[in-house]
Amino acid sequence: NRYVVVKTHVEAMPSLSDFELKSESLKLSVEPGSKDVIVRNLYVSIDPYQLNRMKSNSNSQRSGGFAIGIVLGKEIDAYGLAKVVVSDKEEFAEGDLVVGLISWGEYTKIGSEGILRKLDPMGFPLSYHVGVLGFSGLTAYAGLFEVCKLKPGEKVFVSAACGSVGNLVGQYAKLLGCYVVGSAGTKKKVDLLKEKLGFDDAFNYREEPDLKSTLQRYFPDGIDVYFDNVGAEMQEAAVDVMNRFGRVAVCGVISEYTNTERRAAPNMLDVIYKRIKIQGFLAADHVNILADFISTTAEYLRSGKMIPVEDISEGVESVPTAFMGLFRGDNMGKKIVKIGQE
Numbered sequence: 001n002r003y004v005v006v007k008t009h010v011e012a013m014p015s016l017s018d019f020e021l022k023s024e025s026l027k028l029s030v031e032p033g034s035k036d037v038i039v040r041n042l043y044v045s046i047d048p049y050q051l052n053r054m055k056s057n058s059n060s061q062r063s064g065g066f067a068i069g070i071v072l073g074k075e076i077d078a079y080g081l082a083k084v085v086v087s088d089k090e091e092f093a094e095g096d097l098v099v100g101l102i103s104w105g106e107y108t109k110i111g112s113e114g115i116l117r118k119l120d121p122m123g124f125p126l127s128y129h130v131g132v133l134g135f136s137g138l139t140a141y142a143g144l145f146e147v148c149k150l151k152p153g154e155k156v157f158v159s160a161a162c163g164s165v166g167n168l169v170g171q172y173a174k175l176l177g178c179y180v181v182g183s184a185g186t187k188k189k190v191d192l193l194k195e196k197l198g199f200d201d202a203f204n205y206r207e208e209p210d211l212k213s214t215l216q217r218y219f220p221d222g223i224d225v226y227f228d229n230v231g232a233e234m235q236e237a238a239v240d241v242m243n244r245f246g247r248v249a250v251c252g253v254i255s256e257y258t259n260t261e262r263r264a265a266p267n268m269l270d271v272i273y274k275r276i277k278i279q280g281f282l283a284a285d286h287v288n289i290l291a292d293f294i295s296t297t298a299e300y301l302r303s304g305k306m307i308p309v310e311d312i313s314e315g316v317e318s319v320p321t322a323f324m325g326l327f328r329g330d331n332m333g334k335k336i337v338k339i340g341q342e
C-alpha cells in the first residue's frame, strides 16, 4: 500500500519536500469482531483545509475536534470514494462502492468509528460523488440555502468562483434567478465562468488594485450575499459594498491559510448599521439536508442545467502536486486524484 504523509509541519506555502510517498505491505484481511473495513481507494478529494491540519498549532486553533492535526509520518484521512475489499461490518460487503473518510493512499483500513456510507452512483460518473454530488456540492448548497437563506433576484458575489465550491455556488444561485458575479485568478477561469457556467459577470482579482471600487462597479446596487472562500481584503471589500441585511457565508479563508499574518478585518460599523450577518459554517453540520441536496443536484445534472467542472490527476504519487496546486490556483473546478480503476 502506497500512501502520502507529511514529514514536517507546514506553516506557509506547501512544497514537495514536505511530503513523502510511503510504501508498506497491508494484509487484506480483517479480524472477526473488529468491525474493520479495508477499502481500495478509487478517487480522493484534494481540499484546502488539509493545510490547516498540517500546521504545528493545528489542534489549538479550533474546538470541537473538527479537522484535527495530521500526525507527521502517518496516513492522512481525506474524503473520497472507494471499493470494499473486505469487511467485518455487516453494512458493507466485498465489491460495495462507498464514500466517506478514506485516505491519501491506495488502500485504507477503516476502524469501527470510521465514517463511511454505501454509494448508489445513480448512473453518474464516480468522480461526481467526490465533487458536485459530494462534499463540495453540499458545502455550496448549505452555505447558500441554509446559512444565507438565498432568495430569488438577490445579488450574489462569490470568490474563488472557478474552484470546486465556488463554481457550484454560482450555478445554484443562477438557477434560483439571482444576479451572480465571481472572482478568480486567471483569464481562462473568468472566461469559463461567463461563457460556460452562466455567471452574469466575473473578474480577475489579481488585476484589480482596489477591490472595493471593483465590487462597486460590478454591483452598482450593492451585494446581498457574499459567499466567502478567500477571506482577507476580499471580505473587507465585500462588506463595504454590502446592502442592508446582507449575509456573508464564511466558507473558507484560503488566502489566510498560507499566510497567518493576513486577517479579514471588516468594518464593524458597517456590520452594525447595515445589520450584516457574517456566519462561518461547516458542511459537516448540514448532513441532515444530504438527501434533498443530492436529489436536487442530480436532477439539475440530468437535465443539463448544472455543469460539473472537474480537474483530475492520476496516481497516488500525484497527490502532493495536486494539493500544492490549490494554493497556486492551478485547479479549474473540483481537484480530485484518481487512485485506482473501478
Ligand code: NDP
Pocket (backbone or CB within 6 Å): 046, 047, 048, 049, 135, 136, 139, 160, 161, 162, 163, 164, 165, 166, 183, 184, 185, 186, 189, 229, 230, 250, 251, 252, 253, 254, 255, 256, 281, 282, 283, 284, 325, 326, 327, 328, 329, 330, 331, 332, 333, 334, 335
Ligand atoms: P478550490 O477548488 O476553490 O481551490 C482553491 C482555489 O482558491 C484556487 O484554485 C485559487 O483559485 C484560490 N486561491 C488560492 N489561493 C488564493 C489566494 N491567496 N487568494 C485568493 N484565492 C486563492 O477549493 P475548494 O472549493 O475545495 O475550497 C474553497 C474554500 O472553501 C476554501 O477556503 C476551503 O477551505 C473552503 N471549504 C470549506 C468547507 C466548509 O465546510 N466550510 C468545505 C469545503 C471547502 P484562483 O485562481 O481564483 O486564485
